Amino acid sequence: MIDKYAKIFIAGRNGMVGSSIENGFKKRGYKNIIGLSSSELDLTKQLAVKEYFLNQKPEYVILAAAKVGGIMANMQSPAEFLYDNLAIQNNVIHYAYKYKAKKLLFLASSCIYPRMSPQPMKEEYLMDGKLEPTNEGYAIAKIAGLKMCQMYNKQYNVDFISVMPCNVYGIGDNFDLEKSHVVAALIRKFHEAKLKKKKFVEVWGTGNARRELIFNEDLADACLFLFESYTGNDLFNIGTGIDISIKKLAHLIKQVVGYKGIIKFDITKPDGMPQKLLDVSRLRDAGWIYKTSLEEGLKKTYSWFLEQQGN
Numbered sequence: 001m002i003d004k005y006a007k008i009f010i011a012g013r014n015g016m017v018g019s020s021i022e023n024g025f026k027k028r029g030y031k032n033i034i035g036l037s038s039s040e041l042d043l044t045k046q047l048a049v050k051e052y053f054l055n056q057k058p059e060y061v062i063l064a065a066a067k068v069g070g071i072m073a074n075m076q077s078p079a080e081f082l083y084d085n086l087a088i089q090n091n092v093i094h095y096a097y098k099y100k101a102k103k104l105l106f107l108a109s110s111c112i113y114p115r116m117s118p119q120p121m122k123e124e125y126l127m128d129g130k131l132e133p134t135n136e137g138y139a140i141a142k143i144a145g146l147k148m149c150q151m152y153n154k155q156y157n158v159d160f161i162s163v164m165p166c167n168v169y170g171i172g173d174n175f176d177l178e179k180s181h182v183v184a185a186l187i188r189k190f191h192e193a194k195l196k197k198k199k200f201v202e203v204w205g206t207g208n209a210r211r212e213l214i215f216n217e218d219l220a221d222a223c224l225f226l227f228e229s230y231t232g233n234d235l236f237n238i239g240t241g242i243d244i245s246i247k248k249l250a251h252l253i254k255q256v257v258g259y260k261g262i263i264k265f266d267i268t269k270p271d272g273m274p275q276k277l278l279d280v281s282r283l284r285d286a287g288w289i290y291k292t293s294l295e296e297g298l299k300k301t302y303s304w305f306l307e308q309q310g311n
Helices: 016-027 046-056 071-076 078-098 135-155 182-196 216-229 246-257 281-286 296-311
Strands: 007-010 060-063 101-108 158-164 167-169 200-204 209-216 237-238 243-245 262-266
Touching: 007 016, 016 209, 016 216, 046 078, 060 078, 060 216, 071 135, 078 101, 078 135, 078 158, 101 135, 101 216, 135 158, 135 182, 158 216, 167 182, 167 216, 167 296, 182 200, 182 246, 182 296, 200 246, 209 216, 209 246, 209 296, 216 237, 216 281, 237 281, 246 262, 246 296
Parallel strands: 007 060, 060 101, 101 158, 158 237, 167 209, 200 262
Antiparallel strands: 209 243
């Protein structure tokens, strides 16, 4: 049982996932959550992170901070995705160990699995083949963070656990077309096309790639479930166990937004991994299952987006 007044540091608390986890902690009655914005604490700077841990000495750590983006951003800046994520992870994980945090939860990603991994992807398939080239820098960094947790557990007998979520979307998402993931990008594209009465919306790739999607509040709930109930060195996939083609997803978002035009797929652009579907049986057997259907989650996300637009 975790003391409700224990000091909990959420690295990345202002991001979509971090803020969802913070809200989840608060709903459960936790009173002492800390964390700073990236402008106040640059997690890539070793001395800054060391001083923060020295001064704050958090008892528990959630590592949700990361440099993230869609296919375009990953292809344009692979070195940044590799370096920034390695630096963030190295600093936070190491100083959580140095200043004796009781537990750390690290959020990796489903993109760490091999490009041609058997589907659905089991935790043991990790590092069984070549990565998807379009996000290799990010994936390598996340694999390193996951392995760092495992090896610190082994050498230092700490309690650092890692999770691999599928594609996350939801309230608080980033709708910048150059940095956003698929759901946020499509919502914005269809919304703007609706306002401007465009005849068509262009979507990258063939539309045949398949993705598994989880609403951010469900991801936060799964992380909290594991954080409160699990101790050990296992890895956990977090997802719904259901995937959808980009083509069907685009039509579903088109319907939610209320756009009346047509969809064109730009087959000169990459699809990314052909399929990303997680085997979530390990987490289900532990006692957790998702709650929010894709359609319900998309409606909630679009409603939030409209609120931010002042509509």
